[in-house]
Amino acid sequence: LVQSAMEKLVPLAPDSWIPGGVPDPLIARKHGLIGTPVSRLDGALKVTGTAAFAAEYRFDGMVYAALAYATIARGRIAAIDSTEAEAAPGVVLVMTHRNAPRMATPPIFGSSPTGVGPADLPVLQDDRVHWNGQPIACVLADTQEQADHAVTLLRITYDVEASTTSLAEAKAKGIEQGLFMGHPLLNEVGDAEAALAAAPHMVDQVYRTPRHNHNAIEPHAATMAWIGDTLTIHDASQMVSQQAQTLADVFGLKTEQVRLTSPYVGGGFGSKGLWDHQIIAAAAARLSGRPVRIALSREGVYRIVGGRSLTEQRVAIGARADGSFEALIHTGLSVMTPHNNMPEPFILGSQAAYAAPNILLKVEVTRMHTLANTFMRAPGEAVGTFALESAIDELAVQLGIDPVELRLRNEPEKDPVNGRPFSSRHIAEAWRSGAERFGWADRPAPGTRQDGEWRIGVGCATGTYPYYRMPGAEARITLSRDGEDVRAKVEVAAAEMGMGTATTTAIVAAERLGLAIEQVEVVYGDSAIPGAIMAGGSQQTAAIGAAVIAAHGELVGALLKLAGNDSPLAGLSPSEVGCDDGSLAALADPTRRERYASILARAQRDSLSVTKAGSMPLETMHWSMHSHSALFCEVGVNIVTGETRIRRFLGSFDCGRILNPKTAASQFRGGIIMGLGMALMEETQFDERNGRIMNPSLSEYHVPVHLDVPEIDVIWTDIPDPHTPMGAHGVGEIGITGVAAAVANAIYNATGKRVRELPITLDKLL
Numbered sequence: 146l147v148q149s150a151m152e153k154l155v156p157l158a159p160d161s162w163i164p165g166g167v168p169d170p171l172i173a174r175k176h177g178l179i180g181t182p183v184s185r186l187d188g189a190l191k192v193t194g195t196a197a198f199a200a201e202y203r204f205d206g207m208v209y210a211a212l213a214y215a216t217i218a219r220g221r222i223a224a225i226d227s228t229e230a231e232a233a234p235g236v237v238l239v240m241t242h243r244n245a246p247r248m249a250t251p252p253i254f255g256s257s258p259t260g261v262g263p264a265d266l267p268v269l270q271d272d273r274v275h276w277n278g279q280p281i282a283c284v285l286a287d288t289q290e291q292a293d294h295a296v297t298l299l300r301i302t303y304d305v306e307a308s309t310t311s312l313a314e315a316k317a318k319g320i321e322q323g324l325f326m327g328h329p330l331l332n333e334v335g336d337a338e339a340a341l342a343a344a345p346h347m348v349d350q351v352y353r354t355p356r357h358n359h360n361a362i363e364p365h366a367a368t369m370a371w372i373g374d375t376l377t378i379h380d381a382s383q384m385v386s387q388q389a390q391t392l393a394d395v396f397g398l399k400t401e402q403v404r405l406t407s408p409y410v411g412g413g414f415g416s417k418g419l420w421d422h423q424i425i426a427a428a429a430a431r432l433s434g435r436p437v438r439i440a441l442s443r444e445g446v447y448r449i450v451g452g453r454s455l456t457e458q459r460v461a462i463g464a465r466a467d468g469s470f471e472a473l474i475h476t477g478l479s480v481m482t483p484h485n486n487m488p489e490p491f492i493l494g495s496q497a498a499y500a501a502p503n504i505l506l507k508v509e510v511t512r513m514h515t516l517a518n519t520f521m522r523a524p525g526e527a528v529g530t531f532a533l534e535s536a537i538d539e540l541a542v543q544l545g546i547d548p549v550e551l552r553l554r555n556e557p558e559k560d561p562v563n564g565r566p567f568s569s570r571h572i573a574e575a576w577r578s579g580a581e582r583f584g585w586a587d588r589p590a591p592g593t594r595q596d597g598e599w600r601i602g603v604g605c606a607t608g609t610y611p612y613y614r615m616p617g618a619e620a621r622i623t624l625s626r627d628g629e630d631v632r633a634k635v636e637v638a639a640a641e642m643g644m645g646t647a648t649t650t651a652i653v654a655a656e657r658l659g660l661a662i663e664q665v666e667v668v669y670g671d672s673a674i675p676g677a678i679m680a681g682g683s684q685q686t687a688a689i690g691a692a693v694i695a696a697h698g699e700l701v702g703a704l705l706k707l708a709g710n711d712s713p714l715a716g717l718s719p720s721e722v723g724c725d726d727g728s729l730a731a732l733a734d735p736t737r738r739e740r741y742a743s744i745l746a747r748a749q750r751d752s753l754s755v756t757k758a759g760s761m762p763l764e765t766m767h768w769s770m771h772s773h774s775a776l777f778c779e780v781g782v783n784i785v786t787g788e789t790r791i792r793r794f795l796g797s798f799d800c801g802r803i804l805n806p807k808t809a810a811s812q813f814r815g816g817i818i819m820g821l822g823m824a825l826m827e828e829t830q831f832d833e834r835n836g837r838i839m840n841p842s843l844s845e846y847h848v849p850v851h852l853d854v855p856e857i858d859v860i861w862t863d864i865p866d867p868h869t870p871m872g873a874h875g876v877g878e879i880g881i882t883g884v885a886a887a888v889a890n891a892i893y894n895a896t897g898k899r900v901r902e903l904p905i906t907l908d909k910l911l
């Protein structure tokens with residue numbers, strides 16, 4: 146009995162992850178909440194329509210906003226005649242650069258820890274037009290329909306200036322080294338070009354990926370009101386505190402003068418940040434003295450919310466006859482505006498992928514007058530793995546080696562670029578279990594399988610995404626007592642885009658505190674909560690986990706202090722106790738214990754609250770840390786129409802300990818579905834004559850619908866990483882990576898056609 150009680154106890158976790166340090170004790174727990182499938186705690190609220198999204202809040206006297214978007218790529222606004230619009234029914238305000246309040250330029254993303262502005266541009270402060278689609282006027286009216294109508298009555302004329310809207314012209318004008326978060330996208334090991342030239346076998350190809358736009362199910366929206374000099378804004382946000390701070394910077398306010406809430410978000414994928422619409426609506430609300438709701442149309446999202454930039458990537462691999470790599474080259478070009486700082490960093494997934502003695506990775510950039518691009522699910526890796534993993538397939542065909550085997554032969558022992566050991570890398574296990582489940586060994590020879598008018602083929606690819614953990618996360622845990630019962634409130638400045646963060650946080654906190662999940666309430670999505678976390682880089686769960694570890698340590702210390710000398714726990718230090726069943730107990734003798742409720746009651750306390758920041762993310766300085774996948778795809782390509790249908794897809798993942806199998810499986814599947822869209826459909830059509838996006842709607846920009854998505858099988862190794870909180874890796878972005886290559890490789894296997902340009906539409910297969 147004592148033995149089993151000891152196993153249930155969750156001791157304190159170390160506060161940081163140092164080489165050779167003690168792993169998080171939750172890793173070793175076998176029978177707890179972690180690893181049990183838990184449905185999303187907010188699921189019922191969402192499916193019953195009870196959860197209030199950003200465009201569903203309402204204030205007394207609220208008016209509705211509509212935006213006018215520039216129709217030239219670059220120049221000046223010569224005149225705006227607003228007479229007719231101002232006279233239209235219900236119109237409250239027409240705001241342009243002439244009457245907008247003076248505002249500071251939002252600090253661009255990455256320029257400071259809290260700066261999350263989209264581009265280095267002032268918003269509605271002058272007559273300049275920087276991209277085709279820039280918002281240049283805002284109409285407020287009593288109803289959305291009145292605002293939408295009045296905005297069409299604005300008469301706007303322009304002085305057009307020369308612009309760069311064609312890729313060829315941009316390249317001719319200049320190419321520069323790309324930077325990502327201030328660091329050059331350049332890695333060199335040995336002399337890759339010389340090694341490629343000397344290698345007995347090689348592939349050397351160019352792969353192209355188009356622009357992609359964000360299409361979250363919830364278009365961007367915000368509802369806001371000024372009360373005196375304080376702005377309250379209900380937004381759809383994946384970076385809650387940072388957006389509030391950037392808005393404060395724009396309006397010259399103190400941090401606490403902006404309160405931003407965002408409890409529910411209908412998808413973000415990198416796009417639910419600060420764009421011009423929140424700034425313009427807040428300015429219009431201030432100018433009119435009325436609360437404002439702004440809900441972008443789908444077209445509006447295309448005009449002002451950035452997406453993924455296009456890429457042209459060269460991948461060259463030099464190899465010996467046994468398949469071992471001599472040289473790996475992954476270089477190429479991405480595009481951005483003169484006013485932002487994020488090229489598509491497509492080499493990130495190549496840095497730790499394969500062992501090669503000579504490596505050259507480089508992203509260069511050219512500039513075009515377009516909307517600022519931004520993060521889009523696995524920025525870099527999503528499209529970079531298409532090129533890299535297609536090239537590996539090409540090499541496998543050339544060498545006559547099974548592509549799974551070719552990858553395994555080039556497994557690195559340590560990070561080939563930075564030399565660090567891997568914290569946890571079990572790709573081989575993911576390949577083995579995936580291949581077995583998919584039936585890879587039984588695959589037919591290329592071009593030999595047909596089913597009616599369908600050519601059938603199978604392909605595989607590796608996906609990868611780094612483990613990150615941003616600093617700045619804090620957690621506040623409040624234990625409160627109601628008689629014999631105790632409840633915990635866990636407050637984190639986190640964002641939930643619908644991926645299950647709140648649920649997973651409840652699981653992790655409940656298990657660490659030794660409480661049932663029903664006893665834990667997670668509060669998030671509110672800039673009033675201390676600390677700053679971001680739902681980005683697939684790192685939020687680890688960042689929250691580290692903050693909960695720190696706060697839990699603090700709470701146990703505070704409880705022991707309250708327990709005092711009359712407690713069975715008297716004399717024990719925090720490292721000598723563990724939590725379970727709503728109690729603290731001695732690790733060495735779990736019969737020595739006291740319930741939280743009893744400790745609080747004896748101290749005549751109704752509640753106890755602690756706040757603590759998570760440790761600095763030192764682990765990523767010592768290890769090379771990544772999530773991995775092995776992907777298998779079966780396609781049918783129609784002989785008559787050229788249409789590709791996905792018949793089967795399997796993702797075999799190695800992402801550390803899986804905390805909530807139910808939400809993790811959804812993340813993997815969702816990522817794979819986006820990857821299928823990237824492979825076969827998604828393409829922003831961009832008019833190179835005038836910089837206008839030509840397909841700003843879901844009727845012309847295609848994403849997969851249910852009929853396009855087969856059953857997607859997902860499995861995982863569930864091997865904990867000893868160097869992360871809870872042993873977990875992020876699972877948000879890994880899913881999309883590698884998928885387009887698995888599809889392209891399967892299409893090659895079916896048809897013998899190698900398509901190196903996404904999306905693989907039917908015209909490319911006829």
Ligand code: MOS
Nearest residue numbers: 414415522681682
């Ligand atoms: Mo993600 S593209 O870091 O939301």
